Amino acid sequence: xxxxxxxREIHIAATPEVVYEVVSRPEHLREWWPDxxxxxxxxxxxxxxxxxxxxxxxxxxxxxxxxxxxPPRRFSFRWVYDEGETAxxxxxxxxxxxxxxxxxxxxxxxxxxGFRERxxxxxxxxxxxxxxxxxxxxxxxxxxxxxARLVSTR
Numbered sequence: 001x002x003x004x005x006x007x008r009e010i011h012i013a014a015t016p017e018v019v020y021e022v023v024s025r026p027e028h029l030r031e032w033w034p035d036x037x038x039x040x041x042x043x044x045x046x047x048x049x050x051x052x053x054x055x056x057x058x059x060x061x062x063x064x065x066x067x068x069x070x071p072p073r074r075f076s077f078r079w080v081y082d083e084g085e086t087a088x089x090x091x092x093x094x095x096x097x098x099x100x101x102x103x104x105x106x107x108x109x110x111x112x113x114g115f116r117e118r119x120x121x122x123x124x125x126x127x128x129x130x131x132x133x134x135x136x137x138x139x140x141x142x143x144x145x146x147x148a149r150l151v152s153t154r
Contacts, residue, residue, distance in 0.1 A: 003129040005113040006136055012106045014147045016072035016099040019106045022147050023097040024075040032142040035059075039077075041069045046087075049079070063087070067094065074098050078114075080128075090117050093132075110140060 012019050022028040024041035029049070036054055039047025045066045052059035065087040068076040076096040078087035085091055098109040115129050 003115045003125050005111055005115070006129075006133055008108075008110040008136065008140055010108045010110070010140055010144060011102060012108055012144055012147050014105055014151045016101055016106045018151060019097075019099050019108060019147060020072040020075060022143060022150065023099075023108075024069060024071070028146070028150075032146040033139050034062075039064050039066060041075065042066060043069050065092075068096075072099055080118075089114065090119070093118070108143075110136070112136065 014022075022032070026037035026039060026047075029037040034049035034051050036050035037047070039045055039049075043066055047064050047066075048061050049064055050059055050061045054061070062079050063081060063083055064077050064079045065081075066075075066077050067087075068074050074096065076094060078092040078094050081087045081092035093112055093114040095112045096110070098111075100107040100109065112132060115125055115132075118125070118128075120128065
């Protein structure tokens with residue numbers, strides 16, 4: 001099996017402008033992905049996403065650095081790097097959302113790369129890759145559902 005990247009294409013029944021907001025703004029991210037998100041959607045901004053109750057010792061807090069913010073076409077960030085480090089290729093994973101107008105909606109091209117570049121030993125690489133595949137297969141459909149709810153209330 002190749003553990004280099006995770007790629008998905010999803011059609012979303014909303015404009016690229018709406019989808020861009022949903023994949024880049026903390027108030028929207030919290031609705032479909034992490035329990036908490038603190039970041040400004042501007043290149044170079046750093047922040048964190050939290051899975052679980054922030055007050056709980058079981059919570060997982062992950063630093064995030066925004067790499068590209070090109071509304072409404074592309075939003076990307078690096079994550080899964082050690083606290084206090086600067087996110088660069090080799091110590092982090094890169095998540096990219098490319099948004100392409102399609103019919104009356106948006107084709108979202110999602111990718112997460114950098115697994116092999118982390119230099120993890122094989123078992124760690126395989127486990128991290130599997131966890132991320134499972135995670136994105138859970139969260140990306142939630143993104144689609146959230147956008148549908150959001151568009152229906154506007």
